[in-house]
Amino acid sequence: MSQFKWVIAALSASFAAVASLDIPALSPRGAELLPQANYTELAEQLSNTASIYWPGSETFEDIVARWSNLSVPVANIVVVPGTEEDVVQIVNFANEHSAPFLATNGFHGSIATLGEMSDGIEIYLSQLNTVEISQDGKTAKIGGGIRARNLTDALWAAGKQTVTGACECVGYLGPGLGGGHGWLQGHHGLISDQYLSFNVVLANGSLVTIDETSDLFWGMKGAGHNFGIVTSVTSKIYDLEYPNYAIDTIFFSGDKVEEVYQVSNELWITNGTAPVGLNSWSYWYFDPTIDAEKEGVDIVDPIHTEPFHQLGPIKNEPKSGDYRDLATWTGISLADGPCQKTGNANPRFPIYLKSYNPQAQKQVYELFREATTGPNAHFANSLFMFEGYSQQGVKAFPDDASAFAYRSDNLLVAPLLIYSPGEELNQEAYKLGHQIRQVLFEGSGMTTMDTYVNYAYGDETPANWYGSDSWRQERLAALKEKYDPDGKFSFYAPIA
Missing domain, CATH: 3.30.43.10 (Uridine Diphospho-n-acetylenolpyruvylglucosamine Reductase, domain 2)
Structure with a gap:
């Protein structure tokens, strides 16, 4: 692989070392049917x-x-x-x-x-997809089965918007129950930070409304999939202030890895100078590109892109449009591969970082390049995601505001290994993914393996998913014991 894609998107736990590389047992489809019920x-x-x-x-x-x-x-x-x-x-x-x-x-x-x-x-939950905007236009009651693109379109038609996941085909509630990142988080915070109340069916079958007066409200915003089924949510919404966006896609050869991420650190992360409307994304994959998006403009300000142009990219592709174009520009629209069911395995191995370590970036680039190029490359269609969303809105909330634990981290990084599943390749992917993540962790200087629960592989610990602070783990455990003592909601990143 001689190229990678760098996306500059300008829009307005304790670590448990892997002792063994044996992949966890996987459950095949075709288990015994339930006893016949009426x-x-x-x-x-x-x-x-x-x-x-x-x-x-x-x-x-x-x-x-x-x-x-x-x-x-x-x-x-x-x-x-x-x-x-x-x-x-x-x-x-x-x-x-x-x-x-x-x-x-x-x-x-x-x-x-x-x-x-x-x-x-x-x-x-697909039929629970309604959007009801309040008379004052400041909130909306949103069905638990709505997808991100449907919500964006419904609010757009009313001159409104809110923070949703970046990918068009994911749900609105699913990402939010794990915190939830999105293009507008620099302005307003995480998806979960928008939630004002939940209608939730609890493990005992009761339908209740959970708001700030409930002890469960904190847990629903970051670990919500452990406590119930959200049938609807009341969320903050906002006037459509920045409808137009610009993006600059810049292609680099692989020998520029260290330089590109060093510039990124210096421009935005280490010095903390990234504007609220700037999100920086990069992708690695065979024959990739680079994108830069800026809200409220028709061209990205050269102050954000010129330092990268000076590194000698292969080419760049500037574009302009509106908020609804972002998913297409970044390859996550309804028509793109991430929104298709292909039969592949698609495990991710995420880690949060404070900043890039250029040397570690180079090291994992070589690991990824070897696995995705050449005649015997089993992971040729894979990609590596580096998501650098603007953070001002996220960090405006205190660290203990919700069960989401990683407001102080700046970057979400995850290799996505795409392949046809089989026992041998499952083992190979497991080994490669953990090797890459371990290199990034050791290069980060961090003491905990902070992991985005919505991207998690599944063998991480609750401390990795929900934060290693003892008070967090104790608070979540107490909520689990109170609201789901029999563990009925324990199939997705269980607390215990």
């Missing part, structure tokens, strides 16, 4: 807009198909609720029959812990 009885309790799908039907197979086919959850039946009350009925039915259940909205959750669900009911 699903006719359940259907009679649901609204007339709800649906039930069985294995073998085209709809069932489409719903249960995942973006990553590594350690997938196994469902014996899919129930699509039409109302929030339907979710109550489904959970109570599951509890009565001792059936595991898993709420989904889309197909991107790829953490290996999902494979612990070897049978059960999938509760697919």
Whole structure:
């Protein structure tokens, strides 16, 4: 690999060393079915807009198909609720029959812990996708099944916007329950920082509203998938202030790795001079590019791009448009590969960093290059993501504001290894991903392996996902014991 893609997007725990490289056991699809239950009885309790799908039907197979086919959850039946009350009925039915259940909205959750669900009911929230804007235009009640692009479009039509995940096909709630990064976080904070209240179906089947008066409100914003099914959320929204954006895509050869990340440190990270509207992204992959995006302008200010142009890039491609173009520019729109179900395995090995270590960047570049080029490269279609979102809005909240623990970290880094799953390649990917992450960790000077739970591989610890401070772990454990003592919500990065 002789090139990599550097994206300059300008828009307005304790560490546990890997003692063994044996991959965790993965659960294949096709486990034993649940004992026959009276699903006719359940259907009679649901609204007339709800649906039930069985294995073998085209709809069932489409719903249960995942973006990553590594350690997938196994469902014996899919129930699509039409109302929030339907979710109550489904959970109570599951509890009565001792059936595991898993709420989904889309197909991107790829953490290996999902494979612990070897049978059960999938509760697919896609129909809970409404957006109701308040009369004062400052908040919106948003259904738990809405996707990022649908929410963006609905708010845009009303001259509004809010922080969503950058990828168009991911849900709004899923990323937010783990904190949630997005283009507008420099202005307003994380996705979860926008939440004012949740309608949640708890493990006991009750539908409750959780707001700042509840002890659970803190835990829902960063570890929310451990406590219930969010059927709707009331969120802050904002006037559409910066509709137009610009991007500059700059292509570099691989021998520029150290120089590019040194310049990035000096410009924005080490000196803390990144403006609120600037997000810097870079991708590594075979024949990549570089993008730079700036809000409220039609061309990126050369002050942000000229230092990179002086390094001698292969080429650059400036573009202008509006906020809705960002996903296309960065390769994460509905039409792009990350929004397709290909049958591949797509594990990620994320780590947060304070700044780039140029020497470590060079070292992991060589590891990645060797694995993705050449006639025997098993991971040729993989990519390496370096996400540098603006941080002002995130750091405006105190560190203890929510269960999300990593407000002081500046960069989200993750190799994404794409391959056709099989035991040998699963082992190879596991070894490579952990080797890359270990190099970055050792080069970071940090004492904890801070890990973004929404990208996690799945063998990390709760301290990696939710912060290693003892008070955080104790607070989360107490909430889990109070609201989900039987661990019904433990298939996604469980607290314990």
